Amino acid sequence: MSNAELQNKRDSKTSNKTQLAAIEGWMTTDGEARLVGGRGAETGSYFFPKNMAFSRNPSAPSEEIAEVHLSARGRVWSWTTNHYQPPAPYMPADPFVPYTVLAVELDEERMVVLGRLAPDCDPSTLTSGAEVEVERGVLYEDDDNQYMVWQWRPVATEAAR
Amino acid sequence: MSVGEVAVLGVGMHPWGKWGRNFVEYGVVAARAALADAEVDWRDIQFVAGGETVRNGYPGYVAGATFAQALGWQGAPVVSAYAACASGATALNAARAQILAGLCDVALVVGADTTPKGFLAPNAGERGDDPDWLRFRLLGATNPTYFGLYARRRMEQYGATPDHFAKVKVKNARHGLNNPYARFRKEVTIEDVNVSPMVSDPLRLLEICATSDGAAALVICSLDYARSRGVSNPVRIAAVSTVTPTYPNTVIEMPNFATDSAYGVPEPERTFRDSIAYAAYEQAGIGPEDVNLAEVYDLSTSLELDWYENIGLCAPGEAEQLLDSGATALGGRVPVNVSGGLASFGEAVPAQAIQQVCEITWQLRGQAEGRQVEGARVGLTVNQGLFGHGSCVIAKR
Incomplete structure (x- = not known):
């Protein structure tokens, strides 16, 4: 199955609630899950999150920034599992469940991006350099809506299904 | 200069x-x-x-x-x-x-x-354009989250073990015993550290500095x-470095979601943390080999090991060996955090970099009773905070 098909399957199986982005414009909201970044027209530098107003590359301060999809896959740079509930504005599950944050290297973009590990994945199987893929997941929900965020899933786990 | x-x-x-x-x-x-x-x-x-x-x-x-x-x-x-x-x-x-x-x-x-x-928390309210607020909302990325990422990276890259991290706490707790200004003045063992609750894996409660x-x-x-x-x-204060990173900053740092992209641009000669001390050495006209003691920002135990390398006490990947050799304990070649460090103080943000300079001053005057580094002539302090801030002070006598 392609990334988009898998994502559709995941999106549809969760619930009948409306899915909204937890933050506007940081990732695709339908179809293939991709982070949305910015890219400088002159330098090719990538930026995440994107900022269309200015370039942060000092060699091209007035370059135009175009919206681009970042690579779907990257490699694990590091990770950590948090066992204590963070303060607001974190939206904890009740009861609190430990969660893992990954730092992922994107080869093409030559940058490291943070994101959560998909909650159903086991962090003890992670290794440095392992391939992971971005997907949409539920960050928190209320009575009507699910608020979606990007998360990373080890590619090997996907293959094993 | x-x-x-x-x-x-x-x-x-x-x-x-x-x-x-x-x-x-x-x-x-x-x-x-x-x-x-x-x-x-x-x-x-x-x-x-x-x-x-x-x-x-x-x-x-x-x-x-x-x-x-x-x-x-x-x-x-x-x-x-x-x-x-x-x-x-x-x-x-x-x-x-x-x-x-x-x-x-x-x-x-x-x-x-x-x-x-x-935990230090961001400002209240709905702050959808504030990265410090968003990191908590979207990722639950507390400060210890970043410390945990660095610690795991050391384990993966250099073979550091949780016991190495624990040893830093044991050393600094011992140093802090004789500092009347320290908050925590109690000896701890590796075992104490390793049974304290896990906070941001692999870092445990006793390895992450408190707020004071x-x-x-x-x-x-x-x-x-x-x-x-x-x-x-x-x-005499011979140097104060407060440099910011140079683009592209390729190490993930609080409160960011991503590093700069190194696409199409040369990476800077030094990482941000390396550059903080380097600028101070340049100002003072000395090198790491001249330093008799250092106060480094041990927000976590593993960060102290990173600092050994960032300030040039050893080459990258050798911090665990330097720690194990006893060089950074009181009585060693270049004692680190003889005040007890953040491990014994907990962080009082705007006071902490000044506390580091107070300690170096007492040490260079020979007034650090119970924790004196004999014959100390040159001391260095170093720290890093969020939003591209960091500092290094070199004092001499």
């Missing part, structure tokens, strides 16, 4: 703890202690630099004025500096620049904080002013 030196005429602190009183009280205690140590009347101070606290309302934002008013208005100009964990060093640098420019002869530098319990109340202050002056006061051999 040739940079002039300024003298440290007096140092003072209020003990670290969780006292729950107003930060101004602590600041006044520390300031008066520094003035007494310097034997300078407050009314003779010509410039006041305050390290800001952002957790105590408006008086915290205008810390320089707050302390000046609390000590009794006497007309001196003030500055208030906020630079996250480097706030105290940035206040020091503002005062030092005034002296080196000849705008004043003697200045007071004060940092004090009252901190809430638990506390205050530290310095009286600094021109070398001529020191001589005029009969102080012919003062501790």
